[in-house]
Amino acid sequence: MIRSALVALCLLYPAAPVLAESLIPRSQAEISMSFAPVVKQASPAVVNIYAQKVVERRRSPFASDPFFSDFFRDLGPSRPEVQNSLGSGVVLTDDGVIVSNYHVVGEADDIRVVLHDRREFAAEVLLADQESDLAILKLVDAPKDMAHLQLRDSDTVEVGELVLAIGNPFGVGQTVSSGIVSGLARSGTALGSGRGYFIQTDAPINPGNSGGALIDLNGDLIGVNTSILSRSGGSNGIGFAIPAKLVAQFVDQARDGKTRFERPWAGMGGQVVDAAMAETLGLDVPGGVIVAKLHPASPFSEAGIVVGDVIRAVDGLPVNTPPEMLFRMSVAGLGADAEVSYVHDGREKEATVHLIAAPEDPPRAPVTTGRDAPIPGLSVETVNPAVVAERGLTGDIDGVIVTEPGAIGARVGLLRGDILLAVNGAEVADGAAMEAEMAAARKRLDLTLIRQGRQMVLRLRL
Incomplete structure (x- = not known):
């Protein structure tokens, strides 16, 4: 019995080292199994960005008032103020093209880029877009053969x-x-x-x-x-x-030398198709974007799509919200032909949509009022699809946009970006109509306008 026990013990004893060896890395590859190789490869292409912007600040006596602060924000003495921002960027080419966020470098006066090895270079913005929150930079006097990352689809x-x-x-x-x-x-x-x-x-x-x-x-x-x-x-x-x-x-x-990002124009308004709407439309499952309105010049309209159709996919990829559809159009690019899948009267259909830029129709026709006008030096442009796209405006807007209020205009409460709809109750479709209505004004001047999505009226005595 004692001999049998000793044999059993001898047989069991070698099993322990075998188990221990299986838990220990047996090669250099197993020892190095981590993110370190990827980080070592990619980190030299990621840079630090320091941006400065000088802005003129005015201290208005109405700054703390929730209503009058918008009207009188330009009152009061001005003083320069430096705004600093800190962020990161990614080198995309060996000659120093960098991508970052708009909110990091947009409208900056001075941009410094610090590389992985602590060298510093000045940079300039080639193209920036606030809506996408992207900016493309280029290093000034960039070093040769810079480390950079490849873009994956x-x-x-x-x-x-x-x-x-x-x-x-x-x-x-x-x-x-x-x-x-x-x-x-x-x-x-x-x-x-x-x-x-x-x-x-x-x-x-x-x-x-x-x-x-x-x-x-x-x-x-x-x-x-x-x-x-x-x-x-x-x-x-x-x-x-x-x-x-x-x-x-x-x-x-x-x-290509563009300084402003040009995205394709849909010329349509859409709405998410939820479960309730899908049931009403007779769709098997919710999803897609229902066309709520179409501009007469919309490329979707020219492709045969009408109000009430449900767009399900662009270039074979599903779209379930208007921003998704805009993204799919943007990555396809201007001048491309996008294959659009949609539902019309309960039937699946396909259409080829030629992607175009927002048209300048009617022309902007910029106008600046003269010295004898009730508000001299007021500059406006006619609102058209291109202006709507540039300014990120929503809804159907007919009127003129204020590009420069002038000294008197700023004093009475006009701001850049205000959409002027009517003067003394008469609608103004362009700058010439606005000038004519202002010239006809006698004792009062009522300006109906839209500011940040809200309609309001400025009443002035002449």
């Missing part, structure tokens, strides 16, 4: 993919955080100036990460970090990144 990104966010949070220096793609086709949920379509991630994105890289495990750029949605204001929220496919369009337009 963001339409191939899937929920659940591991991603890394690289940036300069809080100005502490380059930092890397990891997470997964937690959602796609997010629209209307991100904070900041960007509107549209976003990649959602749970990788922490803090102040200063804006404009930084969201990369996959191959080190390719899939998105530009732009904001985080958090109840506490910390990094324990969900982050949003602008897809690389849209970034590619920005780079192409910047290389």
Whole structure:
């Protein structure tokens, strides 16, 4: 019995080292299994950006008044004030083309870019767009053969993919955080100036990460970090990144010499098809965008689409909100032919839509009032589809937009961007009509206008 026990013990004893060896890495590849190789490859292409902007600040006596502050914001002495912003950027070409966020560098007077090796270079903005919250920069006197990231087709990104966010949070220096793609086709949920379509991630994105890289495990750029949605204001929220496919369009337009991003014009208004609407329309499942209105010159109208049709996909990819559809059109680009799938009278149909820029029809016809006008020096332009697209206006608007209120106009409460609809109750379709109505005014001048989506009337005594 004792001999048998000893044999059994001898047989069991070697099993322990075998189990221990299976838990120890047995090769250099297993020891190096981490994000380190990807970070080492990608981090030199992520830069820190310091931007300054000088603005004129006026201290109005009505600054604290919730009503009169809008009317008299230009009153009071002015003084220059320097605004600083901190963010990140991603080098996209070996000659120093960089992408960042508009809210980091937009309208900046001085931009300094700090590379991974701490060298500093001045940069200039080639193209910027507040609506997309993207800006393309170019280094002045860029070094040769700069490290840069390749753009991946963001339409191939899937929920659940591991991603890394690289940036300069809080100005502490380059930092890397990891997470997964937690959602796609997010629209209307991100904070900041960007509107549209976003990649959602749970990788922490803090102040200063804006404009930084969201990369996959191959080190390719899939998105530009732009904001985080958090109840506490910390990094324990969900982050949003602008897809690389849209970034590619920005780079192409910047290389073509464009200074303003030109996106295709839909010339239509749409609404999300929810479950209740889908049942009313006889659709099997909710989804798509129902056409609520169409401009006569809309390319969708020319392709045979009418009010009441439901657009389900653009270029084979589903669209469920108006921002998604605009994103699909933007990545296709001006001059392209987009294949649109839609439902008409319960039947699935296809149409080819030629993507065009917003037309300048009617002409802007800029007008500036003369010295003898009730409001001299007032400059306006006729509102047309191109103006609506440039200014991000919503709704059907007929009137003139104030481009420069002039000294008297600013004093009586007019602001740049006001949409003037009528003078003394008479509608004004263009600058000439506005001038004629002002010239006919005698004792009073009632200006009906739209400001930030609200209609109001300015009443002046002459």
